[in-house]
Amino acid sequence: MKRQILTVLSAAALLASANVATAAGDAAAGKAKTAMCAGCHGVKGISMAPINPNLAGQKALYLATQLKAFRSGDRKNATMNPMAKGLSDADIANIAAYYSSLK
């Protein structure tokens, strides 16, 4: 009985850590999704044009929250609303991980 409980607990711990990994995002997968972002936000997340914000080094949670707000329309911007429309939750987590990993 004790052993069964331990097995269940360690399975739950494994699942929980897998969820954390997903929420944190995969920076390499995120990078692959940023080709269309680079024109405005820079290849390394540092924008060349004063109207476009830098994304490099920004907090991942903030980036993900903003992208979800652009996607839902809660944050309105004529450029970013259509950009975020096609992104899945996983894409957003990965992109956020990528930009936050840049200096």
Ligand code: HEC
């Ligand atoms: C045509 C130019 C353009 C492209 C392409 C573009 N963006 Fe943006 N992005 C902007 C502008 C301009 C803003 C500022 C919006 C505002 O003022 O609310 C912005 C804002 C953002 C923000 C919020 C930054 C902050 O500090 O709040 C994020 C995150 C972001 N963009 C991510 C992306 C991602 C990811 C892509 C690619 C999928 C992308 N952008 C493509 C122009 C662009």
